[in-house]
Amino acid sequence: MSFAPADLMNYALMGAFAITALSQIMAVIRLWIGPSTADRILALDTMVINAIGLIVLLGIYQGTQIYFEATLIIAMLGFVSTIAYARFVLRGDIIE
Known part of the structure; x- marks a missing residue:
């Protein structure tokens, strides 16, 4: 049983979609x-x-x-936005 390169690309893309969606969840x-707030900042950056x-x-x-x-x-x-949120959490103000 052989697969065409297009089939393999579709399977790889579907797998990448699934893994990235799981990571988002x-x-x-x-x-x-x-x-902690730091965990939430990192989660937003990861999202x-x-x-x-x-x-x-x-x-693709x-x-x-x-x-x-x-x-x-x-x-x-x-x-x-990640930098601004982190500065707000650390200093209480975004712009000095």
């Missing part, structure tokens, strides 16, 4: 039950990274390039 659980991964996988699956540009914007916004 685990990050939501950590966000929900995180005992941004997982969302980026899901969007990239969707772009559909064969379009517009999703890759969207992931760059989401990555920049996720980084800035």
Whole structure:
């Protein structure tokens, strides 16, 4: 029994979707039950990274390039929001 390369690519993409979705669910659980604020900040950052991964996988699956540009914007916004939230927690103010 042999598989065509397209079939293997589809199986790999579906597996990657499943693993990334499971990782996203685990990050939501950590966000929900995180005992400290630092755990919640890391969970939010992990959720941004997982969302980026899901969007990239969707772009690969559909064969379009517009999703890759969207992931760059989401990555920049996720980084800035993580830094802002961490500064707010540590100092009580975002802008000094």
